[in-house]
Amino acid sequence: MKSVIRHITVNCAPPLEPYTLAEFWSATLGHPIHPDDTPGDDEVLIELPDSPGLLFIRVPDPKSPTTRNRLHLDLQPEQPRDEEVTRLLTLGATFVDDQRTEDGRGWVVLADPAGNEFCVERSDAERTTP
Template sequence: MASLVRHVTIDCSDPYTLARFWAEVLDGTLGEDDNPGDPEALVESAGAALLFIRVPEGKTVKNRVHLDVQPQDRTRDEEVERLLALGATLFEDHRTPDGKGWATLHDIEGNELCVERSAAERAATEAATA
C-alpha cells in the first residue's frame, strides 16, 4: 500500500499567527491545543491539513512548493480581495482579460500561494468556447 499525505508542513517564524491566517483562508479549524507562542500549530480543513512549525531562519528565496487555492462560493477575483483583506499581498498578477489565469499572492510570512478560478468560472469559460 502506498503512503498517504497526512498534512503539508510549512516552516515559519510564528506558527500560531500563520495558522490563524490559513484557517481563515481555508475555512478550517485551528487545533484546540494550539496557542500563541507554541512551536507548532495545525489547521484542518475539508481540502487539506497544514502543519506550521517554528524554525529559526527566515524565508530567503521563492518556495519550491506552494498551495493553489480554488474558491468554492465566490469568484477568483472576490477571493483575491478577501485574502488581501486578511493580510496577504499581491505578488504577480497572471489574470487575463478573457477571465483566465491566476493571481500569485504572498501570505503574511511571504510564502507564495496562487488563487485560481472557481469551478463555476471554469465551466462558464468552457461553455462559452464550446
C-alpha cells in the first residue's frame, strides 16, 4: 500500500482571494483554473497533467513576514530564465533574492502575490548549453 500526492495546497489569507492567487499561478504555469471554480470560492484548483494539482484554500491567518516557507516550488521555464523572471514580475510576482552565479547556475527567488516564495531555475536549453 502507498499514498500519492494529490494536491499541493497553498493557503490564502485575507485580503487575497484563492481565485486571485490561482489566476496568477494559472498564468505562470499555462494551465487553466478548474471550470467549476469561480471568484469567491473557498477552494480553487489548477489541475496539472501528470502532477499533483495546485489547490488554493482560504485561511483566516496571514503568513508571517518573518518566517520562510517550509515548502516552495522550483520552476524550470521553457524560455530563458531571465525572460521568465521578467514575465513573472509582470504578472505580479515580486523579487526576493538573486542566487545566480557567474557561470549561469543558480536561481532567482520570487514571491507570488500572497508572499509565497518560489524559485526560477535555468531552462533546459540553458542547462545543456556549454
